[in-house]
Amino acid sequence: MMSRMEYSQPQSKSWSIHSRREITSKYEILERVGSGAYSDVYKARRRSDSITVALKEVHDYQAAFREIEALQTLHNCPNIVLLHEYFWSDEEDAVLVLEYLPTDLGAVIKAGKKEWEDGISVGEVKRWMVQILQGVDASHRNCVVHRDLKPSNLLISDDGVLKIADFGQARILLAPGFTADDGHIQSHEQPQSLQETVAQPAEVVPVLGGQLVHEHKGLNVEECDAEPDELRAKYTPSDIDKDSVSHDGAASCLATCATSDIEDPFQYSHSYEAEDDADDGNGSLTSCVGTRWFRAPELLYGSTNYGLEIDLWSVGCIFSELLTLEPLFPGSSDIDQLGKIFSVLGNISEEVWPGCGELPDYKIISFGKVEKPIGLESLMRNRSSDEILLVKKLLCFDPVNRATAMELLHDNYLNEEPLPVPLSDLRIPPKQWNQDEDLSVESNDYKDFDSDSDSDFGTSTITTCENGFSIRFS
Template sequence: MDPAPPSTTKSWSIHTRREITSKYEIQNRIGSGAYSDVYKARRLSDDLTVALKEVHDYQSAFREIDALQTLQHSPNVVELHEYFWSEDEDAVLVLEYLPTDLASVIRTAKKEWNGLSVGEIKRWIIQILLAVDACHRSSIIHRDLKPSNLLISATGVLKLADFGQARIRLAPGFLSVHDSTQPQVQESSLFHQQETRPNLMEPPPLRTIEEYPKDPIDELQLEKETNFPDVDTSCLATFTTSDIEDDFLKSNYSYNETGNDESALLTSCVGTRWFRAPELLFGSTNYSAEIDLWSLGCIIAELFTLQPIFPGTSDIDQLSRIFTVLGNLNEEIWPGCTQLPDYKIISFGKVENPSGLASCLVNRSQDEISLVEKLLCFDPAGRAAAMELLHDKYLNEEPGPVPLGELRVPGSNRGGDDDGSSESGEWGGGGPMGSDSDFDDFGGFDVTKGSGGDYSIRFE
C-alpha cells in the first residue's frame, strides 16, 4: 500500500521540524522507500554522525521503536538513540549510522576480492546468529532477514536493522522456535486485552528492558484497527469466478475478500521473496520465529557461494526453485503441511530427482553443507535455533573465525536491494516489495474450477 499523500496538517519532511533541526544538521538523503526516507545527519551536540529515519506509517514506526527499545542492549542490533513522535507528523527515528551492509560485502567479495576466506565467513555467521538469537530470546520475529538489512560498521561489527515488519512480543497462540509453528490460534485469546492495546497515535514510552511490560502487545487487534494492511497474508491467491474474469492472476498479492466490498485492500507478503520461508509462500498466518531461521539459511548459503540460493522471479518461481532442490512437499516430510492455506490451491508436477542442497553449494565442505541443511528444511520444527548453531562443529573447528579487525569491509557505496529493486535495506526505507506477475516467466499451468466456485492451479 502506498503511503498516504501529503495533507494540510502534515509536513512530510523533517527539514521543517524545529525539534529535529535544532539538534541535528540534516546532510543528505541516503535512502528512500514506500514507507520511509533515511537521511544522514550530524548531531550538533557532539558531531556524531547518525541516520534519521522518517517513517510514514504509524504501525511500522511503532513496531520498529518497540523492537529496538527491547533490544537496546544487544551488541548486534542497530542502536536507537532517540525518536521524535507527534500526532500530526511522521515518526523520526535517530539511529546509529553504519556505512555498509552484508550485501555490499558479498557483492565486493565476488567482484573484487575473489571470494571470502573461511575465517571471514565464520565471523560474519557468528555475528548474524547473535543478532537473530537476541531477537528470538526477546520473542521478536524480524520477518525480513536479508543481507541488506545486516548493516556493518567501519570496524566490521555487524548489526541487524529494519524492524518495520517485525512481530513484536508474540501474541498468545504464537510459539517459540522450540515449538511447532502451526498452533491452533483462538481468536478470543488474541483479542482479550483490548484495554492494554497501544494507541498508534501515541509514542511507545521510553523504557529499559527491565521496565518492559510482561503482557504481550495485542498486535493483531492493533493491526485490525489501522488503515495499513498486515503483511501476514497469503502470497498465493484464491480467486472467485469474477476475479478470474476481471483480472486473471495479475500479481503476487492475495485478494482479501470482505463481502461485496470492491475496494478491499490488497495485502502484501511479509519479507523479501528470495529469503521467504515455504510456509509463507503457502499462505501460512500461524508461523513463528522459524521463518527467520529459513531466511538465515539463505543468507549463510549466499555467504558460501556469493550468489542467492533461490533467486525466484515470482512467488511461484520461488517455490519451483525450492522444490527442484528439496523435492516435493508432503505430509511425510512436513506433518501438517496439507493444512497450509494454499497447499490445495497450487500444486506442482512431481520432482523425480531433487538436486539437494549440496548441488547449490559446490566446492563447499560437508560441514558447511550440513550447517545450511539444518536451516533450509521444509518442516519449521526441524530448523535449528540460532543459539544451537553457535555451538555447531563447523563454527568451532579450525580455521577459526578471524578477529573483527581482520574483516574486510567495503566502502559505503550501497547498491540495489537483493531482489533487484531500487530499495536498499534499512537505508532504503523498507516496506514490502512491489507487485509483479507470478506467471510471466513461468511455464504451462492448468486451472481447475472447484465446487465452491474457487479455482485451483497446477504448474508443470
C-alpha cells in the same frame, strides 16, 4: 488527532524534516542518503558531541510503531541496531535517530563476487555467520520475529560489527512486559538505566519494554499473542505519561542507510521485496511478509499460523548466498519461488512435513512430482560437506526441524579450524550513495526478477476445484 487509519496511508513528502526545530536544534542534517515512498533517510551530526547518526523519517504509523516496539524490546541486545531516540507528534511523521552504519552484508557479498579475487575467506564467512546468529538468537529469545531477514537488512559498521536492522515488519509474539519462563508468566519492569540514558522527545509512541524469554521451537500465533493490541488500545500518544516512558526504538535498513526497501511495508510489489501486511484487527499474522527469495515455504503457502522459524529459513538462504555469492532461490513470483525450492529440495508431503496438508493454499496450488531434486550439493559445489550440512539444518520444510540460532552457534563447523577471524580482519567494502536513489529494488543485480509473471514455468494446467483452482506445472 489523526486516526491510525489515516496514519497508515501514504503521506505527503511535503513535511520536511528540515523545518522541524525540535530536530534541527539537536542535529545538523548533512545529506539525504535514501528516499522511498514511505521513508526518507538522512545522514546527520549530533550537535552535542558531533556523533554521526541516521535520521529516518517514517511516513507510516504502523511501520514506525512496529520498529520502535521491537527495538524497545531488544534494547542493548547483541548485534541489533541501536536507536538513540525518536521524535513523534500527532501532526508529523515519526523520526527515528539511529546509529549510522554505512554498509551491509549485501555489499560484502557483491564485493566478494566482483572485486575480491579470493572471494570471502572461510574465516570471514564464519565471523559473519556468528554475528548473524547472535542477533537472531537475541531476537528470538525475546519472542521477536523479524519477518524480513536478508543481506541488505544486515548492516555493518566501519569496524566490522554486523547488526540486524529494519524491524518495520517485526512482530512480538508475547505482549511486552511479561516473561514466559518455565510456563509461568512474570511481569518485567523497564530497566531504570534505559530511562536515564535515552533522551525524551516532545511526544513519544507508547512503548512498553521488557525482556521476553521463550523457548521458540514450535512457537506460533496460536500459542502466544501475535501482537499486544489490547495494550495499543489502552495506551495512546495523547494519554501516556511521557515522563515514565523510555523510548528506545527501532531501526531499519533505511534508517541506518542500507540499500533496501524504503516503501510501505504493507504494500510491496512482487519483486525482491516484502508484501502487504494488513491486520485483521485482532493482531493475527499475515503470510504476505518478507522478501520472496528468503521467504519460508509456509508463507508461500499462505500460512498465518507460523512462528519464529520463518526467520531461520531466511538465515539458511542468507548463509547459502554468503557461501556461494549467488542467491539460492531467486524466484520471479511466488509460484516460481516454490518451483525453485522444490527443484532443489523435492516436493512437500505429509511424510516430510506433517500437517502441510492444512496449509491454506496446499490444495489450491499443486506441482508435479520432482523425481530427482538436484539437491543443495549441486548449487554449492565448491563448498565443504560441513558447510552444506549447516545450510540443510535451516532449510527444512517442517519448521519444527529447523535448527535454532543457539544450536548453530554451538555447531562444530563454527567452532573448528579455521576459526572465525577477529573483527579487525574483516574486509569492509564502502557503500556509495546516490542522494536520489530509489531503494524500491534490492540492487541492480536483482532487476531481472521484477516481474510477477509465471511465464518462465512453461506449460501449466489450471483446473477448477472445490477450493478454487489448481495450478499444475509440467
